[in-house]
Amino acid sequence: MERFSLDAAHLLAGGMVLVSFMMLYQNRILGLLNVFAAHAVVLSLSVAWQAYVQSAPHLFVTAAIALILKAIIIPVALHHMVLRLGVHRDIETVGGIGPTMLMGIGLVALSMVVMLPAAAEADPIAREDLALALSVILLGLLIMVTRQNAISQIVGFMSLENGLVLAATGARGMPLVVEISVAFSVLVAFIVIGVFLFRIRERFDTIDTQALDDFREGRE
Amino acid sequence: MGLILAILIQGIQMVLVLALAPGLIGFTRKVKARLLRRQGPSVVQPYRDLLRLVRKEAVLADNASWLFRNAPYLIFATTWVAAALVPTFAAGLHFSWAADLIAITALLGSARFFLALAGMDIGTAFGGIGSSREMLFATLAEPAMIMIVFTVALVAGSTQLSTVAEFMVDHSTLRVSLGLALIGLIIVALTENARVPVDNPATHLELTMVHEAMILEYSGRHLAVIELAAALKLLLYISLIACIFAPWGMARQDDGVLGMLVGVVTWVGKLAIGGFLMVLFETAIAKMRVFRVPEFVGGALMLGFLGTLLLFVSRSF
Numbered sequence: 292m293e294r295f296s297l298d299a300a301h302l303l304a305g306g307m308v309l310v311s312f313m314m315l316y317q318n319r320i321l322g323l324l325n326v327f328a329a330h331a332v333v334l335s336l337s338v339a340w341q342a343y344v345q346s347a348p349h350l351f352v353t354a355a356i357a358l359i360l361k362a363i364i365i366p367v368a369l370h371h372m373v374l375r376l377g378v379h380r381d382i383e384t385v386g387g388i389g390p391t392m393l394m395g396i397g398l399v400a401l402s403m404v405v406m407l408p409a410a411a412e413a414d415p416i417a418r419e420d421l422a423l424a425l426s427v428i429l430l431g432l433l434i435m436v437t438r439q440n441a442i443s444q445i446v447g448f449m450s451l452e453n454g455l456v457l458a459a460t461g462a463r464g465m466p467l468v469v470e471i472s473v474a475f476s477v478l479v480a481f482i483v484i485g486v487f488l489f490r491i492r493e494r495f496d497t498i499d500t501q502a503l504d505d506f507r508e509g510r511e
Numbered sequence: 512m513g514l515i516l517a518i519l520i521q522g523i524q525m526v527l528v529l530a531l532a533p534g535l536i537g538f539t540r541k542v543k544a545r546l547l548r549r550q551g552p553s554v555v556q557p558y559r560d561l562l563r564l565v566r567k568e569a570v571l572a573d574n575a576s577w578l579f580r581n582a583p584y585l586i587f588a589t590t591w592v593a594a595a596l597v598p599t600f601a602a603g604l605h606f607s608w609a610a611d612l613i614a615i616t617a618l619l620g621s622a623r624f625f626l627a628l629a630g631m632d633i634g635t636a637f638g639g640i641g642s643s644r645e646m647l648f649a650t651l652a653e654p655a656m657i658m659i660v661f662t663v664a665l666v667a668g669s670t671q672l673s674t675v676a677e678f679m680v681d682h683s684t685l686r687v688s689l690g691l692a693l694i695g696l697i698i699v700a701l702t703e704n705a706r707v708p709v710d711n712p713a714t715h716l717e718l719t720m721v722h723e724a725m726i727l728e729y730s731g732r733h734l735a736v737i738e739l740a741a742a743l744k745l746l747l748y749i750s751l752i753a754c755i756f757a758p759w760g761m762a763r764q765d766d767g768v769l770g771m772l773v774g775v776v777t778w779v780g781k782l783a784i785g786g787f788l789m790v791l792f793e794t795a796i797a798k799m800r801v802f803r804v805p806e807f808v809g810g811a812l813m814l815g816f817l818g819t820l821l822l823f824v825s826r827s828f
Contacts, residue, residue, distance in 0.1 A: 298685035305687030305821070309694075309814075316810060388806050392813050400820055 296344045303337035304423040307457060308399065311430040311450060315395050318383055320373050320442060324366050327446045331361035334453045341460045350460055356474045357456060365449060365481060372485060373442060376492060383440050391437050398429040420461030427454030441491065441498040445484055452477050517605035520771070524604060525595040527775075528750075531782070532594070532742035533557035535749070539786045546794045557742065561735050569731030572633045582629035583729065583736040586622045590740040593618040594747040598672050598754050600774035603764030607673040612660040615672075615751075616653070619703070622740065623649055630725030641724025644801060648709065648721070651808040652702045655695055658815025662692040663755055665822045672751075676758035688818035693756050695814035700748035702808050704741070707793035709804050721801075749785035750778070757781060 310330045317323045335358040342350030373379045406422035413421070431451030435444045452473075459470065488498055495502045537554040544551025571580065596610040604610075623645065630642035664670045666689060667678040702709045705722035714720060726737050754761070760777030762770035799807060 294684065301687050302685045302690055305690060308817075309691065312810075312813065312817075316806070389809055392809065396813060396816055396820065399817060403821070 296340075300337070300340055300344065301419055301423075303333060303340055304420050304457060304461075306333045307337065307453070308423055308426050308430070311427050311434075311454075312392070312395055314434055314446065314450060315391055315430065315437075316388060318388070320381060320383070320440065321370070321379055323443055323446055324369050324373070327369075327450060328362050328366040330450055330453055331357055331366075334457060335362065337457060338460045353456065353460065353470050353474075356471070357453070360474060360478065361449065361453065365478075368481070368485070369442060369445070372488065376442075376488070376498060378440070378442065378498060381440065383438060383443065386437060391433070394437075395430055395433055398433060399426040402426040402429055417461045421458055424454050424458035424461060427451075427457060430454075439499050439501050441484075441488055441500055444500065445481070445488075448484075449477070449481070514605075520601070521595075521605045524599060524601070525591070528594045528599065528743065528746055529591065529739075531779070532739065532746045533561060535746050535782055535786055536742045538783065539745075539790050542787055543790045543794060546790065557738075561739060564730075564735035564738070565732050567731045569733050572728060574633065575728075576632055579629050579632040579728075580733070582625045582632075583733040583740075585625045586629075587736045587740040587743075589618045589622040589625075590743045590747070593622075594743045594750070596672075597747055597750045598676055598758075598761060599750050600778045601762035601764075601766070601771055602673040602676045602758070604673070607671065610672045612663065612670045612672060612675075613657075615747075616656050616660065619744070619747075620649075620653060622744075626725055626737075629729075633728045635728065637724045637727050641721055641727075644721045645725060648702050648804060648808055651805055651812055652699050655808065655812035655815050656699050658812060658819055659692045659695050659699065662688050662815060662818035662822060665819065672754055673764075676754050676761055677763070679755065679758050680761075688822050689756070691814045691818040691821075693752070695811040695818070696752055696755075698808060698811035698814075700752065701789075702804070702811075704745045704748060706789065708796055708799050708807060711798050746782065749782055749789075753778070753781040753785060 307330065310326060310333055313326045314323060314330065317326050335354040338350055338357060339354040342348065342354060402425035403422050406425050407418065410418040410421050428451050431447050431449075431454055434447030434450060436447075438444050438447060455473070456470070459473075491503070492498050534554060534557070537552070537557045540556070541551045541554050593615045596606065596615060598604065598607065598610060627642040627645055630638035630645070632638070660670060663675060666686060667675040669675060669678070701707075705712055710721040710723075712722070714723070722741070726734065729737055760773060760781075762774035766774075
């Protein structure tokens with residue numbers, strides 16, 4: 292039973308890494324939003340399993356927050372935003388899916404190499420969860436770096452935050468207050484970014500962040 | 512006596528895979544038609560097609576070489592040997608020492624090599640385009656397969672399928688790497704069998720076809736043999752996935768006749784489930800553009816790579 296709970300926890304955390312790769316692979320905005328919702332669902336399953344294994348009922352609250360906020364509210368809101376901005380037909384140029392995937396594998400290798408010796412003293416369930424969580428975080432950063440469209444950058448940011456929650460639940464003893472405040476700060480950040488998006492769009496007629504760089508260069 | 516019996520059981524397996532392969536194709540076509548709310552041809556239709564093709568005269572182009580005439584038999588022979596080696600209803604058969612994952616990959620690779628050569632032999636444009644596309648996909652699908660083999664071998668400690676199957680029954684665990692390998696193997700199987708997201712087995716639309724383009728010049732008994740080889744390949748892949756990831760119900764080395772019968776029944780059940788799931792997936796999605804396929808197959812390569820990586824870094828994945 293001990294062994295099985297460990298394996299299931301690893302499988303769910305590994306599933307998150309896999310879904311992160313699916314996000315890297317996806318180059319359509321609406322598809323990306325669906326995969327992001329799947330990411331949040333896997334996260335909430337993983338957190339719920341941790342809650343069951345560690346018999347820590349407050350983690351169920353975290354799982355519920357992840358499910359409601361990140362799997363339903365944020366994707367639906369982003370969906371509306373995409374439709375209102377009229378960018379759902381845009382297919383982004385990511386700069387080659389192959390190299391991006393290779394970079395992603397390199398990041399996973401990096402997080403394993405860094406995390407496993409660093410947390411060698413911790414119990415196995417926390418150690419390997421931390422390594423996988425770090426991979427999810429780095430992959431989220433990679434999504435933000437390789438995308439030009441501001442909406443997919445938001446998705447990268449949110450998936451990064453999913454990795455943080457995964458890391459927090461693997462290490463036991465994270466207070467509920469901290470988790471709730473993190474969840475709501477993400478929601479606030481989401482609203483602020485949403486307002487910004489419309490402002491950017493008003494000024495530049497596009498949400499391609501490349502336009503911002505060009506503008507700055509033009510002033511010099 | 513024991514040796515004769517062992518060889519006999521191996522022979523039964525060889526005949527069984529050959530006999531069931533067209534039935535599996537017929538079953539998938541029927542299920543697909545029913546999912547699209549059509550009536551669909553009967554399950555035995557592929558057998559009738561093969562019979563009709565065997566009876567027909569084989570027409571050859573004027574400039575067909577010996578390669579074109581012999582390739583169908585070579586393709587069929589290598590595919591049949593590979594399909595007969597995969598443990599289906601029983602592990603530890605007489606030739607199970609040869610049922611090595613790398614050997615099976617190599618047999619399928621040589622079948623593909625001959626098919627691509629035969630596609631180019633006549634010199635028509637379609638054969639050439641089919642061969643070039645097939646090789647494009649193969650350059651990614653074969654390394655992906657090898658990486659998946661490494662992942663499975665690192666977990667089970669052997670590349671022999673019988674040993675792998677017995678290991679999986681005895682130490683059934685949830686492993687991240689095996690999950691990645693399963694998804695990767697499904698992608699490889701869809702690519703190798705020219706199923707929907709990669710190629711459409713039911714069409715002759717020249718812009719999209721890969722497998723059909725290579726065999727366009729074949730007729731009569733040559734075509735029958737190639738079609739049978741394609742059916743065997745589908746059966747092989749479903750049996751392979753079942754053998755590695757769901758080996759429950761398979762007869763052990765020292766099980767009696769009853770164990771074998773249970774093995775046959777569960778194997779046929781697994782084939783039906785596998786075929787049904789494949790068709791369900793096919794019905795749900797559209798075919799990809801040819802130039803998107805390398806990304807799809809590259810995903811399988813990436814998964815195999817990731818699985819091996821996780822296993823190397825930490826033994827407990």
